[in-house]
Structures are given as C-alpha cells and as structure tokens.
Amino acid sequence: MDTASLEQLLERYKSGYSLEQPLYTGKEVFDAEWERIFRKRWLYAGNTAQIKKPGDYFLYHLRNDSVIVIRGNDGAVHAHYNTCTHRGSAICLQDSGHVAKFICPYHQWVFDKDGVLLNARMMPDDFCKERYNLHAVHIKLVEGLIFISLANEAPDFSQIEKSLSPYLKPYEIDKAKVACIKNYKLKANWKLVAENFRECYHCGGAHPEYCKAVIGANLREDVNEFTVEKQRDWNKKGLATGLIEIADGTTTYAVRYPLRAGVESYSVDGKKISIPMGLHKDHDAGVVGLVNYPNFWMDAVSDYVWTMRVTPVDAFTTDVEFCWLVDEAAEEGKDYTVERLTEFWEITGTQDAVLCENNFKGILSNAYSSGPYAPVEDQVVNFVDWCVKELKTG
C-alpha cells in the first residue's frame, strides 16, 4: 500500500502523465484540495436569472456548508452562510425560494436580506446585536454569472471578469429565463469530471450526437479553414473570438468555435432550439466555450446557454448541476420545449458521466498506474498541472 505523503506525491508528479492513485482517492488529498483550491478560489454559484426579484434566493451546497445567494432590496446580490448566529440552525430550508426577511425557523431571530440582524427576541438589554449579523461570503458578478469565494481574503477577480465579459455580454443572462436546472451525483473524483471536459480524444468514440453537431470534434476533420472563415463572420457581427488560454496565475479559458455547416444549435437534429438569445440576431454564433477552474463550464450557442457547475462532495463523489437558459422572451411550448432544449446535453452529459465513473472505477484498482496523455489531451495536462500547482502553493 502506498503511504506517500501528499507532498511526496506532488513532488513526484510528472507532467504529461495521469495522476497517481492517491491523488484521486486519498482523503488527505481531498481535504487539501478543499482547503487550497475550493475554499480559496472563486467558485461559480449560479446566475442572476435564477433570482430575478428582491428576496429570491437559492442555496449552493458545498460539503458541510450551505451558502444562501439572495437578491437584495437594491437589486444587488448577497451571499451568506446558511447558519443562524444564535444556535446555528439552518435558516433557509428549501433549495430555492423567496423571503421578505430571513426568519430563523428555530427561535425566530430576524435578519435582513443583506444579513443584518434586525431582531433577536427576549435577548437581554446588553445584547450586542451588531455582532450577530449573518456570516458573509465574498461575491462577484460578471454579466449575470455569480461567483463566490469562501476564502478569508478573496483572490483577484479582474482577470476572470475581463476574460468572460466579452463572451457573455451578448447573452444578457441577467435578463434571461432559466428554463431548467438538474443535478446529478457522479461516483467519480471531481478532477476526472474536469479532465473529461478538457479533451475531445474520447468524443469520436463516445459522443455521436456531439460529433454530428460540432465539426472537428472527432479529431479527424481539418477545421482550420472553416473556422477562419466563420471567425471573419463573427468579427463582423462584433462577437468575441479571441482564444483565451489558462496560463500562470489565470483560471479562465474562452473560445468560440463553429458548429457544422447547416447546424443551427446544440440539438440532436441540428435544428434551432429557441429564438436567438439576448443580442443575437441569428442562429450563426457558433459555440462559446467557457471554463473557469476549478468548477465552471459553459457552452452557449446562439439560442441557449448551458452551464455546468462541478462540486466535489468527497473524493469519491461529485455533484454536477446543469442549468439551461433561454432568451427572456422565449415562450415554452411556442418558441422552445424543455424536452428539446435539454436533450442534447442530457445525452452527451450522461455519456460523459458513465465515462467518468468507469474511469474512477479503474483508478481504484491496485494495478492502476499513471499513464501517458495523448498529445490531443494537452488541455487535460493544463488542468492537472494547475491542480498540482495549486496544491503545492496553496
């Protein structure tokens, strides 16, 4: 049995080769990742379309923590830990909902949407109310996306904002309509889910529907010429096209790539799913692919946005949330159906879930050893390198 320490494991990591088993399965490693990555970095929580009106809230569960994300009175968005400052009770009991004020269900302490303790009944005269506001969580918005940080001091957000903003702007997410949210529990280490979404070496064999929609996804077609041509079109329309790669000190990846000629949307039949979203005028914006390490993935087409939020539960379990957004004016039943809207990513996501779970099963074996990534898996290497670096320096 391998009894190498985390530090030894990190030291002997060899870029270009998959991680050693304990880095996927060890409890000590997982705890370190939680402290040095998840409780340190900006995490995608959700979007402002989920909480349109003041008092609308949703919860984001992160291991033992539950974070309330709520629209405040002034339209701003606040994030608080969902734990009463009296005796610790959870305050919001539904995963999403609406409150005028927070009233703790245990002893009815009352807090405002911004976390200020308004009333604690029957407390003595010398009770210092100001010391018992809700515990705040750092929060940042970029074009309707909500990021939070559990760190004591939140890291810089400007790089993320600058990278994502031009790609997000045309979708007008803050005004958009949340058409569907689904959660999946995967029996796989969270890094395998991330790795899976950073390469298309598996696409040809595993994703027939995806390869039918996206030219080059099978890695057998030359797409350069076609892409250059599409980029010229997109630039004319003012759509962002500059590739942003994750490098030293950054966490954001952004790209726009074309759908196959004649394909209008991420759909099984290649036809459009809904009306063009936000500022888009047609179904020809290609695919916007966004990533922010460690937990945010988004693929958007002309008529809908699909986000993926990856949340580790323990070393063996990962919660994945999919959210589908359409234009604010899109009417269900007329402009789109939830069934067609979700079909493409339910199919593709389920294929990936099975791959990730089987990948994890094999890694659990005593016989598993680090294997070489293929050259086309360079973005996986980028992600794994990043994780190792965060663990080393965190």
Place this chain on the structure above:
Amino acid sequence: MDTASLEQLLERYKSGYSLEQPLYTGKEVFDAEWERIFRKRWLYAGNTAQIKKPGDYFLYHLRNDSVIVIRGNDGAVHAHYNTCTHRGSAICLQDSGHVAKFICPYHQWVFDKDGVLLNARMMPDDFCKERYNLHAVHIKLVEGLIFISLANEAPDFSQIEKSLSPYLKPYEIDKAKVACIKNYKLKANWKLVAENFRECYHCGGAHPEYCKAVIGANLREDVNEFTVEKQRDWNKKGLATGLIEIADGTTTYAVRYPLRAGVESYSVDGKKISIPMGLHKDHDAGVVGLVNYPNFWMDAVSDYVWTMRVTPVDAFTTDVEFCWLVDEAAEEGKDYTVERLTEFWEITGTQDAVLCENNFKGILSNAYSSGPYAPVEDQVVNFVDWCVKELKTG
C-alpha cells in the same frame, strides 16, 4: 480546520454560549461521551409494563450492544448482554418477544432467564459451565421504570429513585398498558435533541398545538398566579408538586405544571384521551414533567404517560423512542384510540425533529460559531454545563 483536542475544547467552553462545532460533530468527542456519559450513567431502558409475564423481554440497542431486558421467574427483572458466551452469537433476534429459556440459535446453548448457563451440549467433561453465564447488566427499577447501567460499577441510584418516585407512583406504571411504541432516527447529534427538550423559547413559533394545551408555553403569558392556585388543588389530592432541579451530582429534574384552564389532557382538541390513569380520579393533574440525564424524558397527564428515550447512534444520528402508556383498564376503541393518544406527541415531536435536524445542518457549517443562549434557555445551559462537566471528570 480546527484541530483542538477534546481537552482544549472543554477548557475553552464558555457557559451561556452554545458548544463549539467539534463538540457536536467530532468522532473523538462522541467516543468520549459514550465512555464518560453513556457507559457510566444510569440509562432509561423501558418500563415493566412492556414485560408483564415471566419470559417477556425487549431489547435495547446501544451502538454495538444489544441488551436483553427480561421478566424473570420470580417477577424480578434482569438485564443481560445479548451475546452468547460460546462463540458470541446474538441470542434474541426479535426486538421484543417471549422465551421460556434462552436458546442460542447457533449451537443451542441454553441459558435461564437470570442468565445462568443451563446446558452446553457436547462440551467436554472438564468444561466449567459456571464461567459461561450470560454477561449481566446493572439494572434498577423505580415505580415501573427500568434503568440500566453499562458501567463496571454502577453509580448511586438513590437520588434518581427519591426524585422520581413521588411523581411516578400515582401512574402505577407496572400495572399499566403499553398502547404504542414508536422509533425515530434523527439526523442530529443527541445533545441537540436534549437541548431542544430543555427550553420553550422555540415553542411559540414552532408548536401551536402544544401552546394551545399548555398555558405559558409561548412565554408571553403570566402563569404564576394560576400555577399557585393549581398547586394548592394538587397538594390537597396528595399529588407531588415540589420542583426538583438538576444540581451538582444529580441528574433528575421533576416538575408539575398546569394545562390551560379547561384542557383535560395533552390532546389537539384539549379533551381527555382516556380514563384517568392509576390512582388518578379526574383529569385535573396537570402535566408531570420528568427528566433524567442523559437519556430520559417523560410528560404525563392525568390519563396517559408519554416517555422519550434518547439514544445516540453516532455523532450525526440519534434514535428516539416514544412510548405511550394508559391505565390497565383502558379499552382500545372504547376508552381511547391509539390515533388520538399518539396524535399530540407525533405532531409536536415531528416539529421538534425537524428543528433538531436543521439545527444540526447549520452547525456543520464552517461558519458556525458559538452563539449566546437567551435567558429563557437557562435549562439548556444547565444541560450543556452538565455534559461538559461529565466529559471533564468522566
């Protein structure tokens, strides 16, 4: 992450403030509680009305232990560990039942009700039968209530007996009828269940049915005058009324308090539930409230007794058993129905279960910190102080 030792946590405990997180969630803390409190103190196991005839038994499951409580031939009550002295098999496989003798289901060793090994077939001539009686558990009775102790040397029982006896006597529990027993598994640390039952700060907001039955439970009514008047009546009838509080070296709390004028029993409609119980002649005995740390709660009215047995399973899970007793002569369907009998505490108990579980969820958060108890939560402080003291001295 907090890595304070149990001793450090106990040392920095500040009376009047809720416990720090690890004291509710830590495995080391839980193990210490088990050894220093639950394997040391007297624990309520059940009552003698559950085992009327010689050979009647029930099991009390305490973590990995199963204790058989059985009525012996002479009417006495015995308690044994449910593990054969041959190869360790569990002997009684049902949670309650009747046996003439214990016959181990594995190899048919035979034990008498008092635990004596009567026969071990095919053992060699030099086998010393006397060394293989069942392992005994300390047992004490008080007016039909059965307490056991897993300690090597059982602590003094006289204080418990003296405190509970006058309050229990009129109910004649030994002759009573067990109308219903129910078990609940709560996802909450056992101390939160105990705390919940030691304050009514939450009653006004959480228990409309309870507040309708009990005057002053909402903490907004002045009940002194009314109570003094009722106590005069009770004393005339010879009913105990002296408040017994838990102080240094004691574990028992006892009180009698009034129902709202016109309310006859703990019932949703305020009407009586059954015929007066035991020596009671009317429906005007108020409520007898009894507690014995760490695991016994009882609320009795004129016509029924309700007991609550709180058993930790692990730091995150608590087993709660409710038992309802009525007069021996009460006939189901005529004098009472199980549905009406159990309704009041099923409603109130379920409200409390939800509060406890949500309290625990919030305490699991990294943001949870000790908060101040309200002055009306003084009995919670009494309980938490007691726990800390037991842990320190145990």
Place this chain on the structure above:
Amino acid sequence: MDTASLEQLLERYKSGYSLEQPLYTGKEVFDAEWERIFRKRWLYAGNTAQIKKPGDYFLYHLRNDSVIVIRGNDGAVHAHYNTCTHRGSAICLQDSGHVAKFICPYHQWVFDKDGVLLNARMMPDDFCKERYNLHAVHIKLVEGLIFISLANEAPDFSQIEKSLSPYLKPYEIDKAKVACIKNYKLKANWKLVAENFRECYHCGGAHPEYCKAVIGANLREDVNEFTVEKQRDWNKKGLATGLIEIADGTTTYAVRYPLRAGVESYSVDGKKISIPMGLHKDHDAGVVGLVNYPNFWMDAVSDYVWTMRVTPVDAFTTDVEFCWLVDEAAEEGKDYTVERLTEFWEITGTQDAVLCENNFKGILSNAYSSGPYAPVEDQVVNFVDWCVKELKTG
C-alpha cells in the same frame, strides 16, 4: 476500549477459543488479512465452464480491484486487471460477456485477449506500446477450476492441484454446463462465514433439510460402518476417497462422505436432481467436499457441483457467490430445473447466512469475549489457527 495492536492480538491468541473482537471487526486487522492472505494466496475465481468460447470473460471483484478472466484464442485462460494503461478506465463494464478484443470505452485503446496493447490511436511516434500491455494476474487451472493470485510472486500451486485433481476429474467441469450463479452480500466478517462451513455442531439445530440428506450431520448417528462400506463401493468405481486434511503449509481439504441410504442427491426430497455428471454412471457417488483456504468451498454430488466463493468486502461485509454446474448434456426442463437444482443450497445457505450475521452482531458487543470451541468444532480451530499463522508470518 481495546487498543491492542494486531501483533499483541495475535500473540495472545489462544488456540481452541474464538478470536478476540478486534480480529473480527478491526480495520487494521482487515487490511492486514487482505495483504497477508488475500493478496498472497491462490484464490478461487470461477470455472472454465463459465467461459467456453475464446473471448468469453467474467469479472471477479476483489475490494477495489476487478479482475478479468477471459478465454484466449488458443483455449488458454488469461487474467488481467480491469484497468486501462492509458488513464485507468475500467475496460470491461459487464460482469460477464464476450469480446473479440478489449476496446477501452474511454479512448478506444485496443488490447488483445492476452493483454497485449494492439493499438493506441493518436499517440506520438516515440510511444513505447510494449510498456502498456494490460497488467497480468497470475492464473492456474485444475480440472476446470480457475485460481488466481494477486501476489507479486505467486505461491506454489502443486499441492492444491495434487489434492483437488483426483476428486474433480470425474466431474469434467471444463465441459460442464453452468446452470445458475447467484451472489449474496452478508453482513458478517468473512472468517465467520468460513468458520460456519467448517463445523456441523450447528447442523442439527439449523439445517433440517441438510440433516435429512446427510447421515451423521446431526452428530448423533454413528456413521463409521456405513461410511466404510460406501468407501469400498467408491474405490471399486475408481472414485477418490482419501481424506486430505489441512496441515502445515497446505490449504486444501478434501473428503468424500455418504448421503443417507436411498438419498440420490443434495435435494429436499432426496431424489436425483439431474443426469449423472461427467464420468459418473449412477447417483451413488456420495458427497465430495472440497475446501481451499481462504475462499473456496465445493460440495458435489453425483449429478451436480455446487461451488461457494467467499470474498471479503470489508471487515463487516462478505460477498458469497454460489455456482451450480450440471452435465454438459443435461437439458433444462427435461433433465433438471433450475428451481430444484438450487433449492437445497438456497435453503441451507440462507440458514447459514442468518447464523453468520447474528454471530457477527453478537461479536460487535462490548461484552463479547472469546469462548471455547466444542471438540466437534476442531476444523474451525484448524481454520482460525491457519488465519492467525498467516497473519503472523505474512
């Protein structure tokens, strides 16, 4: 709480008495058993009748490992770890099936049945394919039974082969027909399952069907004369009868014993189950009982073979697989029915499962202490002695 180390526990082991609690429940002990026994010894995996044609395979799950046992092109049998040498994905996803070649479902690396990497698409020119064959598992066959070893260097197999071979030969298992395979998860330490199958002290009380079929199983009948007579018959027919006991350095037990006069098979009604199997000409071969420590049990009668594979999952859980084999020419519905074939061992095995689980429940108690084995439990002592010795020397 007992905090004795494994070494201390082994040192104070007293032959003739059941093991101390931590040797049945401790995680450290279980891990040591896994390393010193299960990852060292030959383990029964299955039989060649399960994989008749080249490309037929089945999986054997051992804790986190999954081993593929496959029939190769040349009729030979291979065993590989079910984990891709690229990024570790499980390769075979069904518990049994057929493959022409192994194709990893993640990135389509292709391996031959003997584990050789045939193709790894898109890898660079300097990729050294020879270094990435599947990880092999040691494998040995004896008369159709498949044994594997997870050890780095596999132990000697000749003693097992020599002991089992004469008893197995007449059944012609390689040509036989697998009629049924069933898996059971027992909530009991694996050693209790093994112990249960090494004594008949419990048979009289627990197994009425078994005692009806097997003379002497109740330990109350004198079977010597009858057995001697039957052995004379069996020897005339060329059937092996020599008792093989487990002694220093060996792991195999073999015996042939008679069914009750007039009983033709292991069946509830005593009548035959199928046509005579393999080289058998009649229903008078008695019972062949075979054991190989740590995980193999087999009881075979004239017309069917029943195997039991015992696989620890953790200290508290054991996977038990039953497999029933009949003659290759036996036709379901005409010569036998699966219902009748499996009835006898389903009844008897379920009785044993309940005994083992209750044995384990009682051992979990703090009051459990080592008890004395009866003289008729001498084979249990043999097994426990063996375990302790393996742990000491492993």
